[in-house]
Amino acid sequence: MKQITASLPFEWPSRAKILSTVETLAIGTAGGLVFLFANLPGGLISGSMIAVGIAAIAGRQLTLPPILTQTVLVLLGISLGSVVSRHLIQQVSAYPLTIGLLALATFCSTFGSSYYLQRIHGWDRTSAFLAGSPGALSQITILAVERGADLPGIAVVQTMRVIILTAALPMVLALAGVAPSAAPSLATTIASPLGLLALVAASLAAALLLRLVKFPASWMFGAMIGSSVLHGAGWVEGGLPDWGRGMALVGIGALIGSRFARMRIKTLAGHINAALGSFAVAIAVSAIFVGIVALTTQVKFSDVVVAFAPGAMDAMLALALTLHIDPIFVGAHHLSRFVFVTIATPGIVHLFGRTQDDVDD
Numbered sequence: 001m002k003q004i005t006a007s008l009p010f011e012w013p014s015r016a017k018i019l020s021t022v023e024t025l026a027i028g029t030a031g032g033l034v035f036l037f038a039n040l041p042g043g044l045i046s047g048s049m050i051a052v053g054i055a056a057i058a059g060r061q062l063t064l065p066p067i068l069t070q071t072v073l074v075l076l077g078i079s080l081g082s083v084v085s086r087h088l089i090q091q092v093s094a095y096p097l098t099i100g101l102l103a104l105a106t107f108c109s110t111f112g113s114s115y116y117l118q119r120i121h122g123w124d125r126t127s128a129f130l131a132g133s134p135g136a137l138s139q140i141t142i143l144a145v146e147r148g149a150d151l152p153g154i155a156v157v158q159t160m161r162v163i164i165l166t167a168a169l170p171m172v173l174a175l176a177g178v179a180p181s182a183a184p185s186l187a188t189t190i191a192s193p194l195g196l197l198a199l200v201a202a203s204l205a206a207a208l209l210l211r212l213v214k215f216p217a218s219w220m221f222g223a224m225i226g227s228s229v230l231h232g233a234g235w236v237e238g239g240l241p242d243w244g245r246g247m248a249l250v251g252i253g254a255l256i257g258s259r260f261a262r263m264r265i266k267t268l269a270g271h272i273n274a275a276l277g278s279f280a281v282a283i284a285v286s287a288i289f290v291g292i293v294a295l296t297t298q299v300k301f302s303d304v305v306v307a308f309a310p311g312a313m314d315a316m317l318a319l320a321l322t323l324h325i326d327p328i329f330v331g332a333h334h335l336s337r338f339v340f341v342t343i344a345t346p347g348i349v350h351l352f353g354r355t356q357d358d359v360d361d
Contacts, residue, residue, distance in 0.1 A: 013065060024062040028052045028254030032246075042170030044246055045318050048253025049166055056260035057268070063258055064251070072251030073219040073314065075244055078203050080220075080317055080327040081227020082191075082239030095329070098293055099336045102308060105289035106337055109134060109310060110348070112285050113278040117157075121274045123150065126349055131157040132278060133345045134310030135338050143349060152267045153274065159259045160275035161282065165311035166256060170323060173302055191238035198236055202226035216338050217313050224317075224331060245321070252318040282310050299329065307333035 013021075031051020035043035056062050064072075113132030117123040123131070127150040130140050137158050144151045191199060206229075207222025215221065230236040239245070260268070286308050293304045303326045306316055313334040320330040 017063070017065065020061055020063050021065055021068065023055075023060065024052060024064055024254050024258060025250070027055050027060075027062070028250050028257065032250045032253060040170070042166070042319055042322050044249035045253040045315070045322060046167050046170060048250045049163065049257040050253075052254045052257030053163060053260050054257075056258055057263075057265065060261065062254075062261045064255055068251070069255060070219045072248055072255065073217070074200075074203055074207060074223040075240065075248035076252060076314065076318055076321070077207070077220045077223025077225075078199050078227045079240055079245045079248055079321055080331065081203070081224045081229075082199075082231055083321070083327060084228040084231045095332055098297065098299065098304070098307070099333060101289050101293055102333050102337060103340050105286055105308060106134060106310075106340055107344070108289075109282045109285040110341075110345075112281045116278055116281045117274055120277060123153070123274070127154060129349050130154050130345070131274075132282070133341050133348075134161070134282060135312065135334070135341050137312070139342050140345065143346060147349060152263075153271045155259075156263065156268055156271035157275045157278055159263070160272070161279050161310060162256055162259075162312045162315055164279055165309050166253070166315045166319065169306065169309060169311075169319060173305060173323065176301075189238035190241050191236055195230075195236040195238060196240070198230060199227055199239070202230055216335065216342070220314055220317065221331070221335065224327070228328075249318055249322055252314055256312070256315055286310055300326070303329050306330050310337075313338060 028048035028051060032044040032046075032048035034051075035047025037043075040046065052062055110129065110132045114123075114125070114128035117128035117131060118125060126147045127144070130144050130147075130149055131154045133140055140154065140158065141151065143149070144154050190196075203223035203226035205222075206226035207219045210218035210222040210225075227236075227239075231239075240248075290301075290304050290308050293299060293308070294301050297304075302323070306320055306323070306325050307330045309316055313331075316334055317327060317331055319325070320327045
């Protein structure tokens with residue numbers, strides 16, 4: 001009996017991890033509510049992210065366990081799928097052109113940012129290319145370790161880009177008059193108990209299926225697909241209760257902000273200029289392509305901005321939800337960017353990069 005118990009993979013979290021999780025959620029919830037009550041765009045996600053980020057930089061060891069992270073992603077996917085309609089699905093025909101332009105934008109943004117980091121901050125080519133690649137952070141980290149690149153610098157540049165975009169994008173869209181200037185109400189039609197059960201079951205089934213085939217962001221996209229099918233077919237009406245959607249947005253914000261818990265202030269300060277400069281280059285390149293798409297297609301400007309923003313998939317999709325932006329369009333484009341970066345970056349690094357050891361020599 002003892003041997004069987006010892007072989008079980010599950011372990012109860014330690015008291016320290018439980019307290020850290022509770023503290024993370026408490027800080028994130030407080031920050032999100034402050035922003036929400038202040039009627040700031042993207043209030044829950046932005047407020048949660050900023051509050052947790054500040055606490056993490058101040059030295060608090062904030063974190064969210066995998067099971068809670070997966071729960072948050074599933075809730076986000078269900079919420080995204082619940083706004084799907086036949087009208088949104090009919091717009092899929094416009095995607096090939098914009099996805100092609102997104103691939104070109106990603107290529108130009110990566111080379112532009114990496115060139116800036118090399119010329120202005122003296123980075124080696126491999127580190128610069130990996131830091132300039134928008135998205136797919138886990139794959140970028142693996143490549144950085146394999147190639148002996150500047151992992152702390154890459155982490156700062158990548159994290160700062162996500163933080164700035166998540167915090168600033170809602171404000172920019174509101175000031176431009178293409179998104180609500182105040183945070184939209186979370187109120188929505190709540191599905192029936194049977195409908196909620198069907199949503200959870202279909203979402204988990206789709207997510208687990210995608211995990212089996214190693215699909216990127218499987219928890220979020222699987223839940224989104226399961227929810228989208230049920231809503232698109234008219235089998236379920238309504239979505240999660242307000243607290244469920246709110247928990248998803250606060251959780252995503254806390255997850256992003258907690259990345260600073262793994263960074264030392266000295267490391268952050270040493271790479272902040274490189275992060276801000278490369279971010280400016282990436283935004284400038286993306287803005288050119290956003291303008292092209294906005295002028296040549298009928299896609300809403302706010303949809304294009306969020307879809308082409310070089311940020312993390314989960315954060316951008318959460319913003320799409322809270323700003324009432326087409327989640328199918330944004331999701332399709334950020335997934336395409338993830339696939340493109342995952343496939344192209346190793347080849348780019350192999351052809352144009354060099355290891356840190358070569359630079360030192």
